[in-house]
Amino acid sequence: MDQQPQPQRQHKGRPVWQPREPKADAGIGTHQATTANQNSSPKNRRHGKRAKKSVDNPSAAIETETSVEVEDVSSEPARQAEPAASNTVHLSETRFQDLVAQGVICPPTGRALKEEIGHEFLTLVQDRTILEILDGNDCLAQAKTGTGKTLGFLIPSIERLYRTCFKDPSARPVLPHANSVSILVISPTRELAQQITVEAEQLVKFLPFQVQCVIGGTNMTSEARRLNSEGQRCDILVATPGRLLDHLENSGTKAACANLKVLIFDEADRLLEEGFKREIDKIIAYLPPAKLSNRQTLLFSATIPPSVHQIAKTALLPNFKFITTIAEYESSTHEHVPQFHMVVDMCDLLHVSYSLVRKLFSVTPKPQLHPKIIFFFPTARATQLFAELLVAMLPTFAQPRPQIFEIHSRKSQSARTKATDAFRGIDNTVCGSILVSSDVSARGMDFPNVSHVIQVGAPSSREQYIHRLGRTARAGSAGVGILILAEFERFFLTRTLKDLNLTEYPGLQAFVNDQGNAGLVMQGLQNVSEETKSMAYAAWLGFYNSLLKEIRWRGGKDELVTEANRYAIGCLGCAVVPGISKKTVGKMGLKGVPGLTLVDDNARGGQRSMGNASSRGRGGESQSHGGRGGGGSGGRGGGRGGAGTMQNNGFAFAAKDDISTPATGGPNYGGGNYRGGESGSSSARGSAFSRGERGNGRGGRGRGGVGRGGAGGWTGN
Numbered sequence: 001m002d003q004q005p006q007p008q009r010q011h012k013g014r015p016v017w018q019p020r021e022p023k024a025d026a027g028i029g030t031h032q033a034t035t036a037n038q039n040s041s042p043k044n045r046r047h048g049k050r051a052k053k054s055v056d057n058p059s060a061a062i063e064t065e066t067s068v069e070v071e072d073v074s075s076e077p078a079r080q081a082e083p084a085a086s087n088t089v090h091l092s093e094t095r096f097q098d099l100v101a102q103g104v105i106c107p108p109t110g111r112a113l114k115e116e117i118g119h120e121f122l123t124l125v126q127d128r129t130i131l132e133i134l135d136g137n138d139c140l141a142q143a144k145t146g147t148g149k150t151l152g153f154l155i156p157s158i159e160r161l162y163r164t165c166f167k168d169p170s171a172r173p174v175l176p177h178a179n180s181v182s183i184l185v186i187s188p189t190r191e192l193a194q195q196i197t198v199e200a201e202q203l204v205k206f207l208p209f210q211v212q213c214v215i216g217g218t219n220m221t222s223e224a225r226r227l228n229s230e231g232q233r234c235d236i237l238v239a240t241p242g243r244l245l246d247h248l249e250n251s252g253t254k255a256a257c258a259n260l261k262v263l264i265f266d267e268a269d270r271l272l273e274e275g276f277k278r279e280i281d282k283i284i285a286y287l288p289p290a291k292l293s294n295r296q297t298l299l300f301s302a303t304i305p306p307s308v309h310q311i312a313k314t315a316l317l318p319n320f321k322f323i324t325t326i327a328e329y330e331s332s333t334h335e336h337v338p339q340f341h342m343v344v345d346m347c348d349l350l351h352v353s354y355s356l357v358r359k360l361f362s363v364t365p366k367p368q369l370h371p372k373i374i375f376f377f378p379t380a381r382a383t384q385l386f387a388e389l390l391v392a393m394l395p396t397f398a399q400p401r402p403q404i405f406e407i408h409s410r411k412s413q414s415a416r417t418k419a420t421d422a423f424r425g426i427d428n429t430v431c432g433s434i435l436v437s438s439d440v441s442a443r444g445m446d447f448p449n450v451s452h453v454i455q456v457g458a459p460s461s462r463e464q465y466i467h468r469l470g471r472t473a474r475a476g477s478a479g480v481g482i483l484i485l486a487e488f489e490r491f492f493l494t495r496t497l498k499d500l501n502l503t504e505y506p507g508l509q510a511f512v513n514d515q516g517n518a519g520l521v522m523q524g525l526q527n528v529s530e531e532t533k534s535m536a537y538a539a540w541l542g543f544y545n546s547l548l549k550e551i552r553w554r555g556g557k558d559e560l561v562t563e564a565n566r567y568a569i570g571c572l573g574c575a576v577v578p579g580i581s582k583k584t585v586g587k588m589g590l591k592g593v594p595g596l597t598l599v600d601d602n603a604r605g606g607q608r609s610m611g612n613a614s615s616r617g618r619g620g621e622s623q624s625h626g627g628r629g630g631g632g633s634g635g636r637g638g639g640r641g642g643a644g645t646m647q648n649n650g651f652a653f654a655a656k657d658d659i660s661t662p663a664t665g666g667p668n669y670g671g672g673n674y675r676g677g678e679s680g681s682s683s684a685r686g687s688a689f690s691r692g693e694r695g696n697g698r699g700g701r702g703r704g705g706v707g708r709g710g711a712g713g714w715t716g717n
């Protein structure tokens with residue numbers, strides 16, 4: 001077993017990044033372009049549909065004069081907060097075409113790399129993994145975000161398949177049966193699965209192999225038909241865990257995987273965490289045993305905490321290779337990415353966030369690249385609220401106004417896919433853009449030219465902070481990270497991220513003191529529905545309830561509720577503290593805590609009592625108003641779909657973390673494992689793995705019990 005990280009190779013031929021000279025005239029909104037990751041690259045041409053023309057809800061705009069110039073709140077010091085220069089430090093000196101010439105990569109893949117993908121040099125991680133995987137070894141591979149791990153596992157896996165099919169170059173290839181899956185890639189999120197699928201399709205463009213993708217939130221029956229169709233091959237299957245399990249159990253995919261050659265876990269640490277583990281264990285049980293079948297297993301991630309090293313020992317064959325391009329003394333973040341923090345009173349969070357964005361957009365971009373920003377929020381409802389607020393405040397932005405996109409688990413899959421494609425396709429030379437997202441976009445998503453990642457509220461873990469930050473500065477490009485915390489979340493900075501050396505954002509106090517913007521935000525909040533606010537309030541309670549230990553409030557749950565109420569009134573501008581259902585309160589363990597406004601459980605999902613009726617009976621499919629509730633099947637137990645009544649036991653508890661999360665059942669606050677609520681299968685078979693949120697309303701029989709996903713409609717990610 002070779003688990004010793006080998007030292008990072010010195011690359012001689014490539015230009016090496018040098019610290020940036022300070023630029024006197026660049027503003028904080030400037031984003032330095034990189035040739036490695038421009039919209040015009042072959043890859044991005046394929047990925048990118050054109051940008052969405054209009055915002056989600058333009059009619060919600062507040063009445064205020066247009067193009068208000070933002071005050072220069074941060075002035076000179078803020079200039080330090082610009083993106084640093086791009087670099088090529090992640091590249092090796094090996095060219096893809098050298099590997100083709102040496103016979104390491106087959107000519108059709110070489111052609112795809114040249115004509116479809118367009119990269120010249122391998123990245124360091126690719127340089128290491130391709131040969132190791134071709135040798136047939138199981139691998140645990142770690143490299144920083146945005147350094148090309150996807151090709152690092154796809155190229156050698158496809159090459160291995162090629163070699164088995166094209167043993168004799170003069171004879172016809174011997175292909176597996178059309179429905180046989182040779183390479184299985186598991187991804188924790190739907191969007192990432194779709195993205196990997198596109199990259200795999202590009203790679204096999206000149207090979208007789210085909211790629212299929214199965215993810216939650218789409219039609220299970222048509223997927224099953226596609227998987228079993230004689231007319232469509234399935235050499236490479238990319239899947240999210242929940243949907244994959246459904247297919248293994250119900251669509252004949254188990255037989256299709258009988259000759260599986262390579263099993264890949266992308267974002268392996270996430271997939272092997274408690275929240276997914278049961279599902280992953282079941283999936284593995286359906287696959288042929290690695291030892292007997294010669295199946296190779298590959299684990300990839302930018303973050304591999306010690307617990308995953310332990311699990312890797314059981315998941316991989318004993319002689320597995322641990323490959324890392326991160327030296328022991330290095331952090332997992334990119335050194336060329338400035339990271340800042342802003343710690344403010346909770347009531348200032350929204351206006352500081354808004355002021356920051358306006359500041360970033362007020363600077364004339366040089367070169368002509370407008371900001372492309374991703375905002376991360378801890379819960380789906382907080383994400384929704386901020387997106388609605390930004391849309392309402394669009395008239396306060398100068399022309400060309402940014403386009404706003406919103407992605408989280410409470411959106412339908414088609415809306416999510418549309419927003420993902422549109423944000424990916426935004427051309428920074430034309431206008432700016434802001435994606436407001438929950439953790440569904442935290443890992444793996446490759447949006448070109450993201451200039452700033454702004455995280456509001458404590459991320460669920462150090463790893464999650466790193467992955468979110470990794471949405472900027474990809475493939476050597478430039479970027480900036482900003483973490484905005486409420487005072488009580490300071491622990492995240494001082495304890496969890498202690499070694500990462502974030503510095504205070506220049507001119508922070510000016511942002512805090514900007515009463516003009518604070519007033520504008522309060523005005524904007526009047527255009528955000530009470531229902532959205534009340535769901536954000538409940539989600540806030542749920543989220544911080546799960547962080548009680550870390551926050552160490554002296555007043556415990558009493559203080560939690562006091563702060564939640566301050567959030568509702570002082571931050572969200574609610575006139576009164578929103579109501580919350582007794583059942584929800586019970587499940588959060590907050591029964592009897594003073595300060596809560598209890599409402600009847602039958603009042604349509606507690607605090608969602610003002611929700612519209614459209615979500616009823618749809619198995620929790622409603623998109624934004626009324627929550628997805630109405631009795632989504634409720635995680636495990638509860639069947640799926642359901643009749644749309646609140647009697648359903650499947651109360652959507654945790655679900656912070658969009659993701660295709662296994663339904664581990666039971667309320668989950670306080671346990672730290674605060675995820676779930678996504679995928680859900682659309683079949684009505686009532687499997688123990690159905691998650692509630694996206695049941696299709698067919699009312700499959702469930703097993704009772706309390707799960708997550710489904711009815712709650714107020715948390716989720």
Ligand SMILES: Nc1ncnc2c1ncn2[C@@H]1O[C@H](COP(=O)(O)OP(=O)(O)OP(=O)(O)O)[C@@H](O)[C@H]1O
Pocket residue numbers: 036037043119120121122123126143144145146147148149150151301302443444445446470474475
């Ligand atoms: N050899 C290469 N040369 C230049 N760019 C590359 C190369 N390989 C990959 N890229 C580009 O780098 C970007 C990031 O790649 P990828 O998404 O695979 O990164 P990752 O390491 O998997 O990131 P994450 O940890 O966030 O999942 C993509 O735009 C990809 O096209």
